[in-house]
Amino acid sequence: GQQVMQIPQYQHVQEGEDFTTYCNSSTTLSNIQWYKQRPGGHPVFLIQLVKSGEVKKQKRLTFQFGEAKKNSSLHITATQTTDVGTYFCAGGYQKVTFGIGTKLQVIP
Amino acid sequence: ETGVTQTPRHLVMGMTNKKSLKCEQHLGHNAMYWYKQSAKKPLELMFVYSLEERVENNSVPSRFSPECPNSSHLFLHLHTLQPEDSALYLCASSDGQGRSRQYFGPGTRLTVT
Numbered sequence: 001g002q003q004v005m006q007i008p009q010y011q012h013v014q015e016g017e018d019f020t021t022y023c024n025s026s027t028t029l030s031n032i033q034w035y036k037q038r039p040g041g042h043p044v045f046l047i048q049l050v051k052s053g054e055v056k057k058q059k060r061l062t063f064q065f066g067e068a069k070k071n072s073s074l075h076i077t078a079t080q081t082t083d084v085g086t087y088f089c090a091g092g093y094q095k096v097t098f099g100i101g102t103k104l105q106v107i108p
Numbered sequence: 109e110t111g112v113t114q115t116p117r118h119l120v121m122g123m124t125n126k127k128s129l130k131c132e133q134h135l136g137h138n139a140m141y142w143y144k145q146s147a148k149k150p151l152e153l154m155f156v157y158s159l160e161e162r163v164e165n166n167s168v169p170s171r172f173s174p175e176c177p178n179s180s181h182l183f184l185h186l187h188t189l190q191p192e193d194s195a196l197y198l199c200a201s202s203d204g205q206g207r208s209r210q211y212f213g214p215g216t217r218l219t220v221t
Binding site: 009030031033041042043044045048088090092093094095096097098099100101 | 149150151156164209
């Protein structure tokens with residue numbers, strides 16, 4: 001069945017450092033979605049990428065969709081303590097499958 | 109976001125109890141989902157309803173029984189649960205099933221004793 005792998009599972013960074021999480025699929029995806037879950041909260045939609053090679057930015061967050069539509073990345077520039085949480089990618093073709101998530105800790 | 113609400117927010121139940129989780133969406137969506145979130149595991153999709161019809165059941169044990177009486181409400185009936193069923197149960201909805209973005213409720217933190 002369709003699998004969506006996400007690495008790393010955990011990441012500790014010093015405030016101000018950059019952070020990247022990667023998402024890989026065993027099959028071609030029609031789209032990729034990214035969600036953020038704050039500690040004690042629920043997943044909240046961040047963005048959706050649809051086109052091969054697509055790059056989108058939201059302030060300090062940069063999202064990329066691979067040319068083959070099998071991988072994606074989320075990069076945060078100059079992390080802040082408000083970036084703490086778990087970042088999930090979710091992709092699929094007929095349906096959406098979630099990755100295990102990357103838990104980000106930011107050390108002030 | 110208050111588009112998707114879930115009650116109760118916390119639930120402690122014994123293995124012989126019967127309880128129900130409730131989800132309500134105010135977004136006019138036609139697809140609703142139940143997920144289980146346990147520590148160190150991916151979000152596990154349990155059930156999908158589209159236009160009030162169950163379209164997906166991911167090998168969930170029969171002690172979990174979903175019900176979707178209309179497009180705005182979704183229930184998860186629980187009976188004779190096991191301690192390993194303790195988890196955060198998340199409800200979500202979307203406009204169209206499959207690849208649409210999902211809106212999650214706050215979840216019900218379930219503890220089975």
